[in-house]
Amino acid sequence: MLGGERGGESRPGPELDEEHTMTESVYSVSGMSCGHCESAITREVTAIPGVTSVKAVASTGLLTIGSEQPVDEAALRAAVDEAGYELVGRA
Numbered sequence: 001m002l003g004g005e006r007g008g009e010s011r012p013g014p015e016l017d018e019e020h021t022m023t024e025s026v027y028s029v030s031g032m033s034c035g036h037c038e039s040a041i042t043r044e045v046t047a048i049p050g051v052t053s054v055k056a057v058a059s060t061g062l063l064t065i066g067s068e069q070p071v072d073e074a075a076l077r078a079a080v081d082e083a084g085y086e087l088v089g090r091a
């Protein structure tokens with residue numbers, strides 16, 4: 001019975017700063033054709049509150065968004081529209 005309850009309870013431990021409940025969502029975007037499109041969308045979508053990472057790929061038309069909470073799709077649509085492209089929906 002040694003060690004069974006040791007060290008597990010109030011251990012301070014490292015904060016999980018980098019990977020606490022990250023959500024990743026993949027969307028389809030129409031109209032992207034080159035790296036300029038990718039960066040235009042990335043810039044707009046990055047500005048949405050709560051978004052922590054954005055990856056737009058013109059060749060696949062996919063937009064991958066990392067965020068702390070699920071992204072509001074209306075805000076996402078507006079951001080993509082602002083960049084000059086159209087959000088098709090969840091990929």
Ligand SMILES: [Cu+2]
Nearest residue numbers: 033034036037
């Ligand atoms: Cu382009």
